[in-house]
Amino acid sequence: MALNPRDIGLRAASALVLAPAAVAAVWAGGVWYLGFVIVGAALLAVEWARMSAHGAWRAMAAIIIIAVTAALVATDLGRLPIALGILVLGAAIGGLAARLRGLQALNTAYGVLYLGWPAVLLVWLRDGHSAVGLHWTAFVFAVAWAADILAYLVGSLVGGPKLWPRFSPNKTWSGFIGGMGAGAMAGAAITAGFDMGMLTVFWGAVLGLAGALATMAGDLWESALKRRFGVKDAGALIPGHGGLLDRVDGLMFAVVVVAAGRLIVLWLEGAI
Incomplete structure (x- = not known):
């Protein structure tokens, strides 16, 4: 699947509207x-x-x-x-x-x-309004967004064998690998730059990798649900993305994994 300039433009325009709103809300708490x-x-x-x-x-x-x-x-x-x-x-x-x-x-x-x-x-x-809570929330958004964006870009540029053609014919193994790597790097970068408690950079990368895997799983799961209901997109709210569910399906799965990581860190710190 080659990069489509129109699709890229729509995605970029949507991101310029949605991303600042999400960042502002996360920052405000x-x-x-x-x-x-x-x-x-x-x-x-x-x-x-x-x-x-x-x-x-x-x-x-x-x-x-x-x-x-x-x-x-x-x-x-x-x-x-x-x-x-x-x-x-x-x-x-x-x-x-x-x-x-x-x-x-x-x-x-x-x-x-x-x-x-x-x-x-x-x-x-x-x-x-917790500062550490801000860092952990930034972590999950960074991992999910990085995995989603790089999976699309790498998959479009490299192509290759399909990941799960029955439910999502456009997704490739190359995009999956690119998204996983991006999630790990995003996790390591956030952990290196912010106070994440006892989470080290290495384990931040591991958690980012797990979060990226969950992001991919959430995307595939929603594709299967749309097939079940016989629809192409969950909605038409966001130009270039379909509905909001089409945009946050990976984030919905990633936050479960990152929250589990947060619980483990709290347990290690003796907070629970």
């Missing part, structure tokens, strides 16, 4: 970051509902938004176990409510967990 994640989760809920529920998407989107927003507020208040409980309960109640309204119960319940779990971890990782 607190209620600004919480609001940013809530708005993002609501947009994702609408895309998920439109993709999976078609004519009855409003009811599904409302169910997901209520459950995820409640979990995010609980997380911001320092009540992570309660937030996780809200997500599980929200998935169960949402599935039942969806079934009563004639919607796909499994799609609604899965939507609460699929969208809510990463959003909760993004808020937990930022930890209000």
